[in-house]
Amino acid sequence: MTIQQFASETVGAGAREFQAWYDANPGGFYINMKNPQQGMLHAVGCPHLGNPREWTAGPFDSCRRRKVCDLDRRALVRWAQELRVTLTPCSDCRP
Numbered sequence: 001m002t003i004q005q006f007a008s009e010t011v012g013a014g015a016r017e018f019q020a021w022y023d024a025n026p027g028g029f030y031i032n033m034k035n036p037q038q039g040m041l042h043a044v045g046c047p048h049l050g051n052p053r054e055w056t057a058g059p060f061d062s063c064r065r066r067k068v069c070d071l072d073r074r075a076l077v078r079w080a081q082e083l084r085v086t087l088t089p090c091s092d093c094r095p
């Protein structure tokens with residue numbers, strides 16, 4: 001499984017594709033990028049995002065902030081280290 005990234009600004013259907021990944025990977029992890037240097041690590045199912053069914057493109061676009069996704073938590077940690085992204089684990093889902 002390779003890391004997948006979803007973002008509104010680079011992929012038109014970012015939110016829809018992220019939702020499809022999210023639904024297909026219940027044991028997965030994702031990084032919500034605050035900015036190019038900082039991201040928060042979440043587990044799929046984290047209450048932060050609410051019900052993924054409610055995500056829509058537009059004002060509440062879930063991929064306004066880039067999402068970096070993988071089933072393997074270690075792969076995401078490695079990815080962040082390589083790009084010098086400071087990763088903060090979410091205090092709610094404790095990934």
Ligand SMILES: [Zn+2]
Binds near residue numbers: 093
């Ligand atoms: Zn979380």
